[in-house]
Structure formats: C-alpha cells, structure tokens
Amino acid sequence: MANRQEKHLQRRETSSAVVPQEDESLRAAKAAKSVPSRRKKPRRDLKQLEDSATRHVGKFLGSRFESLRRARRRVVLWLVLIAVILLGIIAQIFIRRDATTATGGTGGTYIEGALGPIETLNPLFATSSAELSASQLMFxxxxxxxxxxxxxxxxxxxxxxxxxxxxxxxxxxxxxxxxxxxxxxxxxxxxxxxxxxxxxxxxxxxxxxxxxxxxxxxxxxxxxxxxxxxxxxxxxxxxxxxxxxxxxxxxxxxxxxxxxxxxxxxxGPFKFQILQSTNNARRPKTVHVVAFDGYYGGRPKLDRFELQAYSTQQDIVSALQAGELSGATDLSVVMRKDIPRNQYTTTTVPTDRGVYLLMNNTNPILKDRAVRKALQLGTNTAAIRTSLGEGVQRLDGPFIPSQLGGINTPSADKPDRAKAAAMLDEAGWKLADGSKVRSKDGQKLEIMITTTKGAEYEAVLAKVMEQWQQLGVAVTQQVIDRSATSSTFVQGTLQGRSYDVLLYELAIGADPDVYAYWHSSQTGYQGYNFVNYTSRTADAALASARTRLEPKLRAAKYKAFAEQWYSDVPAIGLYRSASVYATGPGVQAIQQGDTLVSGADRYADVLRWTVTTRDVYKTP
Structure with a gap:
C-alpha cells in the first residue's frame, strides 16, 4: 500500500512536473526568438555610440593636433623672425661701430680746477695760473x-x-x-x-x-x-x-x-658772469663764464665754464678724489699717482719751460768754473727724470733744442762721478782720510740748495743732495713757502740773489731768445739774469741772434751761445717742465701730444671742449 502510494505520488510529481516544463520550454523558445532582437538593438546602439564617440574624439584630437601643428609653425616662424631681428641689431651695432665715431656734443658746464689765488680778473695784472687762465677764456x-x-x-x-x-x-x-x-x-x-x-x-x-x-x-x-x-x-x-x-x-x-x-x-670765447667767493677757506673762489654767441671764432660747444682756484695742488687732488671737477690743471708729475684712475684720465703735457739748478756765479765757491763743471758731471739728470715718472723730457741746455729748426745743437756732458771727483781734486777740494766732506785751505765744500715748497721740487732736491753728497759735498737745503704771507722769495731770494744754488723753473717761451736770462746786461736787482752770468762770447751771440730774421742764421748764433753756455756751466739743466692734466669720463679737452708754451695756452682748442659725447658717421 505504501509502495502504491509512493508510486502514485511519484506519478503525480512526474506528471505535474512535465506539464509545467513543457510550458516553460515553450515560453523559453518563444523568448529565444524575441531576445536576440532586444539584445542586438543595444549592441547596435553601443556600436553606434562607440563609433560616434570615436569619430568625435578623432575629430577633437585631430583638430587639436592640427592646432598644435599650426601653433608650432607660428612659434617657429616667430622665433625665426626674432632671431633675424636680433642678428640685424647685432650686425647694425658692429656696422655702426665701424661706420661711426664718438664726438663731443654741445652744451653742458665744464668745471676746472687750477692753482690760485684769484685777486684780479684784469689780464694786465694776472700772475697766478688761475688768473692767467681766466684771461685766456675772456680776452x-x-x-x-x-x-x-x-x-x-x-x-x-x-x-x-x-x-x-x-x-x-x-x-x-x-x-x-x-x-x-x-x-x-x-x-x-x-x-x-x-x-x-x-x-x-x-x-x-x-x-x-x-x-x-x-x-x-x-x-x-x-x-x-x-x-x-x-x-x-x-x-x-x-x-x-x-x-x-x-x-x-x-x-x-x-x-x-x-x-x-x-x-x-x-x-674772448667766454663772457664773464660772476665771481663767486666764499667765507669757507677750504672752498675755492670760482669764476663763472658763459659762451659768447658773438665770438668771431665761432661759439664754443660748451654753454658754461667754471674756473675754480685752489690754494694747493693737494686741494685740487682732493677735489678730483671727490669727483667735483670735469678737469684739472697745474698738477705736478709726482701727484699723478694720487689721482683716482677709475674716475679720471691723465695727460702729461710738456711746456716751454725748464727746471734748472741756478748756480750763483758770484758765490765764493761757485765762481770757480771747475767746481760748477764738477757738479754738472756729478748730476745724473736721467735718474732724476726717471724718479719723476713717465712723460718728463730731457732739457739740459738754455732753451728747447727743437726751437733751433733741427740744427745739430750741443748738449751737456754725460754724468761721470769719477771725472767729477778728479776735477774737484784738481781744483784743491780734497777728501781727507776718513772724511766724507771735501775741504780746501781749511774750508769745507758746503753748498746750500734753495727751492720753493712743493712735492716735485722737494723730491728733485732730495735726489740732487744724494748725488752731490757722493762727491764729497756737504749739502744743506732751504725750502721756502711762497704762499706764506711773510714770504720774501721774489724780493729777497730771487732779485737779491740770496742763495748758493736755486732749484727753480725758467719760462723759456716759444722763441729761443733767452737774452733776459743770460746776457750780462740783465744782472742786478731788476734783471732776470739770476745767476749773474757774464761772458763776452755769450753776450755777442745773444745780441746778434735776436736781430737776425733769417732762421738759419739765428740758429747758428744760438748754437754758438749754447756751446759757450755748456762750457761755462752757469746752471745745470735738469728737465723740461710738464703739466699733468686730468679729465673726467666723457670729457674732451686737452689731448695727448699737445705742447704748451705755458699752462694757460691749454685753451687753444677750447671751442671744441665738451662734457658730453654723441656718435656721428665717419666721412668716406
């Protein structure tokens, strides 16, 4: 019974299971026919979307890449253009540099330092460098x-x-x-x-x-x-x-x-404007002048000129170190090292003046020609010039050799200490055993050298003293401050011939006529023959030379005078005077190679002096 029930149940389950399965299969079959259509449509949509997206992305990226390519081409073109412009500019700079030259511009104020004082602006009374300079500018x-x-x-x-x-x-x-x-x-x-x-x-x-x-x-x-x-x-x-x-x-x-x-x-080229004084002793007195539009030689390039008068060379150097000046004159060659090189350019300009050891020919010791000649042989002028620095020229005679028109002029004998010692021995001035000073008849060979206060002359004085002491001469010195109110240098020392040897500068001038310094008629208190030199031969040559207009004949007369002068040795020529001129950046003033008769003649080309520059094209 139980088995029949189980079988009956199994049949029921089986039968009940088949019917639904058939229905589901049918439905599945039906669904199978409809599913592909539903699935294919989304796939087509996705495909279409994918294709569309791809096309849009392609177009987008393509447009962007194309834009980048176009932009890159433009950047390259711009870079090439910039490079061409830069090359053109560089080429223009080099072409301009070769085709142009810097020249002075117009306008501006030139501020110059010179040695004073300035007591008058009347040129008939001008004596100081600053006064003479002002005269040259205005007259x-x-x-x-x-x-x-x-x-x-x-x-x-x-x-x-x-x-x-x-x-x-x-x-x-x-x-x-x-x-x-x-x-x-x-x-x-x-x-x-x-x-x-x-x-x-x-x-x-x-x-x-x-x-x-x-x-x-x-x-x-x-x-x-x-x-x-x-x-x-x-x-x-x-x-x-x-x-x-x-x-x-x-x-x-x-x-x-x-x-x-x-x-x-x-x-003159500049017109007076004002004379500026100050209560400050350390500040310079200044002459202000302006360009004269009606000047017959043409208007100066400068608009204004300020001439500042300083008491000492050191004051001028201090003004240069402070950068207060466009230019400066009256600077000794030994002051050149103190001028700031990063601010100023220096030019050493020779002048028609000479520095001498003037020997008083009436002095008991120096009236002996042999002693004077020995001192000349014992003076190494080349060493003295070297100690002063470059730019100092030789001058051992009474005038500038070039003034004689190329004639073969004589010159001083070369220094020879042994020969100088022998001449002193022969003259009776001998060195006793163990003594460093020569003597004669119980009198020592003592000589005092006098000069004026100043770095250059004092440096030269030290050199001369050293050289003469090696000859056995007892040398003493006297340095006179001409700026002192109590100074009587001109009246006492110079005109009174109150010295043994005077280290001093003589203004020779542009002409070789030195009659005033060496002719015997010019001795005495009012004359300029400061050494009291007398020679009939020299007198005749000097007097004849100044009356001859023919250059060759004049030169021959002066040559004869020079030969006698070297033989008599009334003085020892040490060197040709030189002036150091400082100019600031961008300044065009005195030029290397210039030669001045006197310091004030530096204004020969003042019409072309400038404080500014500009470029101009060179003339083919």
Missing part, C-alpha cells in the same frame, strides 16, 4: 699759440715789416666784438699797450714794451715802431687787449682798484 690777443705751441693770428690777420725790420704793421679783423656789443678797433690795441708801458700801472708785461711805439693808422690797422730789429717781436703780440671804452676814463694809478678788475668785459 683775445693779436696772436695766440695753437695746441702744438706754434704762433698763429688771432685778432690780427697779418703782420708785415719794413726793410729795416723795425716797423711792423698789423691788420685786424673787422668782426671782433666786445662782450657788451661794442666793436674792437685798433684804438683798443694802442690803448692797451700804453697802459702796459705806463709805470704807474705797474704791469708785469711792461718790460716787453718800454721802448716800443704803437699807433692806430685806422680802425683795423696798427703800426709798431721798434728801437732795433727784434726777431721775436711777433711773440710779444700775445698780450690781452683791453676795451678803451670801459677803462679810458680811469687814471693809470687807480687801475688796480678799478671795478673792471672784478667784472671784466672782454672779447
């Missing part, structure tokens, strides 16, 4: 010196002389104006000469004009009558011309107190 002359030391016309256009060579006729320009607008004429020239000649005026220029007569033939012609032929007369025409309409009413005796002296009217 003109008949003749002037160029940057090479040669004489050229200025207000004068020509100079003629008659057969006797005693009458000179100068023709003047007719376009010269005083700074107040008045016309400069021949009457102004004659007026100036008469002032110079008048003893009441007390001008230091008087010695050159005492015996010369001048008259105005007309407004543009001046005639000079000389007492004798004088070959160097054209050089005397470098005196500054004064305005008669400003000073004609002043008495000669009051000329030194005239208001004109502190507010001058000139006819």
């Amino acid at each position: 003109s002359s008949l003749y002037h010196y160029d940057a090479k030391g040669s004489l050229h016309t200025d207000v004068a256009t020509s100079l003629a002389y008659n057969e006797a060579s005693k009458t000179y006729t100068a023709q003047l320009r007719d376009d010269v104006r005083w700074h107040d607008g008045h016309k400069l004429t021949a009457k102004d020239v004659v007026f100036t000469i008469n002032l110079i000649k008048n003893p009441a005026v007390r001008s230091p220029l008087r010695v050159n004009w005492v015996d010369v007569q001048a008259k105005a033939v007309n407004d543009t012609t001046v005639q000079f009558v000389l007492p004798a032929t004088y070959a160097a007369f054209p050089h005397a025409l470098t005196f500054p011309i004064l305005p008669e309409h400003m000073l004609g009413s002043a008495t000669p005796s009051s000329m030194r107190q005239a208001p004109f002296n502190h507010s001058p009217v000139g006819s």
Whole structure:
C-alpha cells in the first residue's frame, strides 16, 4: 500500500512536473526568438555610440593636433623672425661701430680746477695760473699759440715789416666784438699797450714794451715802431687787449682798484658772469663764464665754464678724489699717482719751460768754473727724470733744442762721478782720510740748495743732495713757502740773489731768445739774469741772434751761445717742465701730444671742449 502510494505520488510529481516544463520550454523558445532582437538593438546602439564617440574624439584630437601643428609653425616662424631681428641689431651695432665715431656734443658746464689765488680778473695784472687762465677764456690777443705751441693770428690777420725790420704793421679783423656789443678797433690795441708801458700801472708785461711805439693808422690797422730789429717781436703780440671804452676814463694809478678788475668785459670765447667767493677757506673762489654767441671764432660747444682756484695742488687732488671737477690743471708729475684712475684720465703735457739748478756765479765757491763743471758731471739728470715718472723730457741746455729748426745743437756732458771727483781734486777740494766732506785751505765744500715748497721740487732736491753728497759735498737745503704771507722769495731770494744754488723753473717761451736770462746786461736787482752770468762770447751771440730774421742764421748764433753756455756751466739743466692734466669720463679737452708754451695756452682748442659725447658717421 505504501509502495502504491509512493508510486502514485511519484506519478503525480512526474506528471505535474512535465506539464509545467513543457510550458516553460515553450515560453523559453518563444523568448529565444524575441531576445536576440532586444539584445542586438543595444549592441547596435553601443556600436553606434562607440563609433560616434570615436569619430568625435578623432575629430577633437585631430583638430587639436592640427592646432598644435599650426601653433608650432607660428612659434617657429616667430622665433625665426626674432632671431633675424636680433642678428640685424647685432650686425647694425658692429656696422655702426665701424661706420661711426664718438664726438663731443654741445652744451653742458665744464668745471676746472687750477692753482690760485684769484685777486684780479684784469689780464694786465694776472700772475697766478688761475688768473692767467681766466684771461685766456675772456680776452683775445693779436696772436695766440695753437695746441702744438706754434704762433698763429688771432685778432690780427697779418703782420708785415719794413726793410729795416723795425716797423711792423698789423691788420685786424673787422668782426671782433666786445662782450657788451661794442666793436674792437685798433684804438683798443694802442690803448692797451700804453697802459702796459705806463709805470704807474705797474704791469708785469711792461718790460716787453718800454721802448716800443704803437699807433692806430685806422680802425683795423696798427703800426709798431721798434728801437732795433727784434726777431721775436711777433711773440710779444700775445698780450690781452683791453676795451678803451670801459677803462679810458680811469687814471693809470687807480687801475688796480678799478671795478673792471672784478667784472671784466672782454672779447674772448667766454663772457664773464660772476665771481663767486666764499667765507669757507677750504672752498675755492670760482669764476663763472658763459659762451659768447658773438665770438668771431665761432661759439664754443660748451654753454658754461667754471674756473675754480685752489690754494694747493693737494686741494685740487682732493677735489678730483671727490669727483667735483670735469678737469684739472697745474698738477705736478709726482701727484699723478694720487689721482683716482677709475674716475679720471691723465695727460702729461710738456711746456716751454725748464727746471734748472741756478748756480750763483758770484758765490765764493761757485765762481770757480771747475767746481760748477764738477757738479754738472756729478748730476745724473736721467735718474732724476726717471724718479719723476713717465712723460718728463730731457732739457739740459738754455732753451728747447727743437726751437733751433733741427740744427745739430750741443748738449751737456754725460754724468761721470769719477771725472767729477778728479776735477774737484784738481781744483784743491780734497777728501781727507776718513772724511766724507771735501775741504780746501781749511774750508769745507758746503753748498746750500734753495727751492720753493712743493712735492716735485722737494723730491728733485732730495735726489740732487744724494748725488752731490757722493762727491764729497756737504749739502744743506732751504725750502721756502711762497704762499706764506711773510714770504720774501721774489724780493729777497730771487732779485737779491740770496742763495748758493736755486732749484727753480725758467719760462723759456716759444722763441729761443733767452737774452733776459743770460746776457750780462740783465744782472742786478731788476734783471732776470739770476745767476749773474757774464761772458763776452755769450753776450755777442745773444745780441746778434735776436736781430737776425733769417732762421738759419739765428740758429747758428744760438748754437754758438749754447756751446759757450755748456762750457761755462752757469746752471745745470735738469728737465723740461710738464703739466699733468686730468679729465673726467666723457670729457674732451686737452689731448695727448699737445705742447704748451705755458699752462694757460691749454685753451687753444677750447671751442671744441665738451662734457658730453654723441656718435656721428665717419666721412668716406
């Protein structure tokens, strides 16, 4: 029973299970027919979406890559363009550098330092470097010196002389104006000469004009009558011309107190503006001048010029170290090392002046020619020049050798200490055993060398003393401060010949006429023959040379004089004076290779001085 029930149940389960299975299968079959259609559609949609996305991504990336390619091309093109521009600029710089040159620009103020003092601006009384410099800036002359030391016309256009060579006729320009607008004429020239000649005026220029007569033939012609032929007369025409309409009413005796002296009217390239003083002793007195638009030589490039007068060379150097100056003059060669090289350029310019050991020929010891000759042989001038530094030229004679037109001029004997010692022995000045000082008849060979205070001269003095002591000479020194109020150097030492040996500078000038220094007629208190040298041979050569107009004949006469001078040894030439000029950056002023007759002649090219620069194209 149980088994039948189980079978019956199994049949029921089986039958009941088959029917539903068939229904489900049918449904599955039906579903199988419908599912593919439903599944294919999403797949097609996905495929379409995928394809669409791919197309859009492709287009997007492609457009971006294309943009990048185009941008890259543009960047490359810009870089190439920039490179071409830069290359062009660089090429232009090199081309411009080769095709242009720097030149001075116009305008600006030049500030220059010079040695003072400035007590007057009247050129007839100028003595200090600053006073002489101010005169050159504000006044003109008949003749002037160029940057090479040669004489050229200025207000004068020509100079003629008659057969006797005693009458000179100068023709003047007719376009010269005083700074107040008045016309400069021949009457102004004659007026100036008469002032110079008048003893009441007390001008230091008087010695050159005492015996010369001048008259105005007309407004543009001046005639000079000389007492004798004088070959160097054209050089005397470098005196500054004064305005008669400003000073004609002043008495000669009051000329030194005239208001004109502190507010001058000139006819030079610069016009006076103001004289600036200060209560501070350490601050310089300054002359302010401005460019004169009506200057006959053309307007200066500079607008203004300030000339500052300092008491000492060290004061000038201090101003340079502080960067206060455009340029500076009156600097000794030994001061060159103190000038800041990163701020200033220095130029050593020779002048027509010489530094000498002037030996007093009336001194009991030095009146012996043998002693003077021994001292010359014992002086190594080359060593002295070397100690001063580069740019110091040789000068061992009475004038500049080149002034004689290339003639074979004599020169001093070379230093020879052994020969010098032998000459002193022969002259009776001998060294006793164990003694360092020579003596003769119980008298020691003692010599005092006098000079003026200053770094250069004191350095030279030390060298000379060392060299002479090696000869057995007892050398002492005397250094005089000329700036001291109690100084009597000119009246006592110089004019009174109160010295054994004087280390001093002589102004030779552009002409070899040194008559005033070495002719025997110039000895004495008022003369310039400071060593009291006398020689008939030298006198004859000097007197004859100054009356000869033929250059070769003049040179032959001066050669004869030089030979006698070297033989007699009235002095020992040490070196040619030189001036160190400092200029700041961008400044164009005095040039290397220039030669000055005197320091104030540095303004020969002042019309072209500048404090600014600009580039200009070179002329083919």
